[in-house]
Amino acid sequence: MQYKNLGRSGLKVSQLSYGAWVSFGNQVDAKEAKSLLQCCRDHGVNFFDNAEVYANGRAEEIMGQAIRELGWKRSDIVVSTKIFWGGPGPNDKGLSRKHIIEGTKASLKRLEMDYVDVIYCHRPDISTPIEETVRAMNYVIDHGWAFYWGTSEWSAQQITEAWAVAERLDLIGPIVEQPEYNLFSRHKVESEYLPLYSNYGLGLTTWSPLASGVLTGKYSKGVIPSDSRFAIENYKNLANRSLVDDVLRKVNGLKPIADxxxxxxxxxxxxxxxxxxxxxxxxxxxxxxxxxxxxxxxxDVIPLLTPEIMEKIEAVVQTKPKRQESYR
Structure with missing residues (x-):
């Protein structure tokens, strides 16, 4: 396993990490979670991702219980969670100071931890001033409940605004963004965020590298396996959006390159x-x-991705975003 700095920070995270979305609490219980997490550690993974909304908090409980029972040294691992959707009440969601602080405390209680290494704003909150959110995230860091903060699925403009507030107030800005990134979802990572990498040293922890399993090829014949996430009732709409002819045709076109x-x-x-x-x-x-x-x-496949292979992949998927003139 290789370890990379999280953006411009000194925190080192494994190049591949493990997230609890969909699986923990929906498909996996605490006993199964222990074997999965240990398998990750055996392969050098040190970074584990969660969120207050995953399985309505159950995913955090399962991860916390599993890590406690495994007896891992806390400083050996990097744990993150995300705050936005904490419950049904009007103040149980969003990025107000109230919910960020209460949501963080609730997440830590479920995880059975004194702190998380990284805490994310799970989505932008247009109903809360960014200054309020930046101040609240710094409050969380100042109290030792998290060491770093970041964003997930924010726009480049929103991240830039957050950094402007942080710099004006001499506070800590978001060091990491968590966007979807795969062969079919590329615009933010490869175009929109380009100025942020150099301007703010923004790091990325990307999710859905397999486009919810589409890029495994297991859906290529249009059949949904009973043990797959698209078979889960809550994810059937995602299946209808993802399993379209053009996408499946491109997936089939990638197979010869993998072969x-x-x-x-x-x-x-x-x-x-x-x-x-x-x-x-x-x-x-x-x-x-x-x-x-x-x-x-x-x-082990990363070194095999020569410029020639990358061009072949590009020729099949044809999803490379056009760079805006100002970013060149």
Whole structure:
């Protein structure tokens, strides 16, 4: 496993990480979680991602219980969670000072931890002034409940505004963004955020490298396996959006490239994400140890992605975003 600095910070995260979205609390219980997390550690993963909204808090409880029972040394791992959707009440959601502080405390209680290493604003909150959010995130850091803060699915403009507030008030700005990034979702990482990497040293922990499993090739025939996430009732709308003919045709077009490298399609797709120098860590998901073992082999695929191979991939997917003139 390789370790990269999280943006311009001194925090080192494994190039591949593990996230609890969908799996923990929906498909995986605490006993299964222990074996999955240990499998990740055995492969050098030190970064584990969660959120208050995952399985309505149950994902944090499962991760916290599993880590406690595994007896890991806290300083050996990097744990993150995200705040935005904490419950049904009017103040249980969003990025107000009230919810950030109460939500953080509730997450730490569920995780059975004194602190998380990174805490994210899970979405932008247009109903709360960015200054209020920046001040609240710094309050969380000042109290030792988190060491760093970041954003998830914010626009470049919103991140820039947050940094402007932080610099004006001599506070800490967001050091990391967590966007979706895969062969079919590229605009933010490869175009919109370009100025942020140099201006603020922004790091990325990207999610959905396999486009919710589409890039494994298991849906290529239009059949949804019963043990896949698209078979879960809550994710059937996502399946309808994702499994379109054009996407499946491109997935099939990538298979010969993976075959040429003698690797599974999933490893090619994960390695492609990790090869972007602006990506600090690629968050993977898995419900089986065998999936983790396969995903982790993507590290060995990264050196195989020569310019020639990257051009072949581009020729198939044709998803490279056009760079705006001002970013050149």
């Amino acid at each position: 040429e490298l003698h690797v599974p399609l999933a490893q090619l797709a994960i390695a492609w994400c990790a090869s972007n120098p602006n990506v600090s860590s690629v968050i993977t998901g898995a419900t089986k140890e065998s999936q983790i073992q396969e995903n982790m082999k993507a590290i």
